[in-house]
Amino acid sequence: MGPNVSARIYRPRQMGPLQEERSLKWGFRWHLLSTLRRFLVISCLVALVVGLLVTQFFYGQMMDLRVQAEQLRGVNAQTYNQNVTLLAQRARLISKDRIVALAAVKLDLYEPGQRQVRRM
Structure with missing residues (x-):
């Protein structure tokens, strides 16, 4: 009983001289001068550092805004509590009793009794 998979002997392909030229022709190579390469590396590093600095600046601005928002929440809570207190005081002041x-007391006025009101 033999294996279910057919096995072949591995034979590496031989590359001809035309195929080598074709692969070199289609390959993309960077032929840059060392000064240009140095300039590109330095500009990439400078761009990275500037990007990190700008990111940190905006992060600081966001943290300042978050602190201000928390302060405003505190002020808003105080204002709300004061509003509730004032509404309760107003309700107490305008009650009928x-x-x-x-x-x-002040005007010597009283509500009329049952015997004082006559309906026609």
């Missing part, structure tokens, strides 16, 4: 009591 308080107005009747003030009218009785």
Whole structure:
């Protein structure tokens, strides 16, 4: 019983002289002067450093804005609490019982009783 896979002997392909020229012809090679290569490397490094610095600047700006937002949240919470207190005080001041009591004390006015009101 033999294996299910057919096996062949490996034979490396021989490359002819025309194929070598063709592969060299289509290959992309950088032939740059050393000064130009140095300039490109230095400009890439400078661009990287400038990019990192700009990124850090914007990160600092974002952190400052976050701190300001937290401060504004605190001020907003204080304003909300003060608003709730003032609304409760206003409700207490304009209640019917308080107005009747003030009218009785300051203006000597009283609500009429059942026997004082006549309906026609």
